[in-house]
Amino acid sequence: MDAFDIGGIDDVIHGRIRLGIMAYLSSAEVADFNELKALLQATQGNLSVHLRKLEDAAYVEIEKSFLGRKPLTRIRITAAGRKAFSTYLAAMGRLVEQASKGETG
Amino acid sequence: MDAFDIGGIDDVIHGRIRLGIMAYLSSAEVADFNELKALLQATQGNLSVHLRKLEDAAYVEIEKSFLGRKPLTRIRITAAGRKAFSTYLAAMGRLVEQASKGETG
Numbered sequence: 001m002d003a004f005d006i007g008g009i010d011d012v013i014h015g016r017i018r019l020g021i022m023a024y025l026s027s028a029e030v031a032d033f034n035e036l037k038a039l040l041q042a043t044q045g046n047l048s049v050h051l052r053k054l055e056d057a058a059y060v061e062i063e064k065s066f067l068g069r070k071p072l073t074r075i076r077i078t079a080a081g082r083k084a085f086s087t088y089l090a091a092m093g094r095l096v097e098q099a100s101k102g103e104t105g
Numbered sequence: 106m107d108a109f110d111i112g113g114i115d116d117v118i119h120g121r122i123r124l125g126i127m128a129y130l131s132s133a134e135v136a137d138f139n140e141l142k143a144l145l146q147a148t149q150g151n152l153s154v155h156l157r158k159l160e161d162a163a164y165v166e167i168e169k170s171f172l173g174r175k176p177l178t179r180i181r182i183t184a185a186g187r188k189a190f191s192t193y194l195a196a197m198g199r200l201v202e203q204a205s206k207g208e209t210g
Contacts, residue, residue, distance in 0.1 A: 006125040006145060014121060020111040023204045040111060085204070093201050096194050099128045 008091040010084055012057045017042055017050045022085045025060065025077035033073035051075060059084055113196040115189055117162045122147055122155045127190045130165065130182035138178035156180060164189055 013022050020040045024031060031039075037047050054060045059081030063074045077085075118127050125145045130136060136144075142152050159165045164186030168179045182190075 006121050006128075009121055009124075011121065014119070016111050016114055016116065016119060019114075019200070023200055026204050027206075089201050089204055092197055095124070095128055096198050096201065099131050099190070099194055101132075 008087075009095075010088045010091075012053060012059065013085060013088045015050065015053075017046065018054055021050065021054060021075070022059065022077070022081065022088075025075065026082065026085050030074055030076040033075065036075065054081070057081075057084070113192075114200075115193045115196075117158060117164065118190060118193045120155065120158075122151065123159055126155065126159060126180070127164065127182070127186065127193075130180065131187065131190050135179055135181040138180065141180065159186070162186075162189070 013019055017040055021036060024036065024039060033047070033051075036042070036051075037044060040047065042050075051060065051062060055062050057080075058078055061076045061078055063076065065072050065074070118124055122145055126141060129141065129144060138152070138156075141147070141156075142149060145152065147155075156165065156167060160167050162185075163183055166181045166183055168181065170177050170179070
């Protein structure tokens with residue numbers, strides 16, 4: 001029953017918006033708020049909530065600064081975030097693989 | 106940005122419990138309520154809610170009968186459910202693949 005071990009799926013990452021954030025940061029390393037907002041077609045409030053959840057889990061770090069007078073918010077994946085995302089991908093990869101086998105079997 | 110097209114992830118399936126149900130049914134075809142309940146370590150109420158959501162989307166059919174005096178609830182994946190799960194797996198597969206590339210790149 002390993003294939004269906006949904007307990008192995010990290011809920012902090014699994015949420016669709018958070019999954020998009022982590023997938024993007026896993027390759028980009030760092031992104032600014034507006035970039036993520038456009039990419040994920042999220043509202044400002046919604047994106048903020050999900051970023052806070054990732055920050056609470058220490059999967060991302062949020063740096064706030066100013067560019068001239070414009071506030072600049074940059075989000076960076078942490079080492080813990082990379083590790084958690086890697087574990088998540090492995091769990092989903094197993095599920096995809098096992099379920100694909102089931103489909104043909 | 107195809108890799109991060111989270112719009113392609115079917116929310117009806119993506120929920121962790123529902124994902125477990127669909128993954129199991131995709132290979133087992135049919136399961137009874139108590140079997141799923143034990144497998145997913147869900148409460149009766151929680152499992153019922155998620156099954157109803159899958160039934161509303163026509164991804165599963167729920168058959169209620171009696172075995173002697175004991176109520177028996179069987180859940181069967183539909184053709185539409187198979188198709189939706191297959192689409193979901195493809196979307197997740199792409200994400201896993203692209204994100205894995207990003208990790209090593």
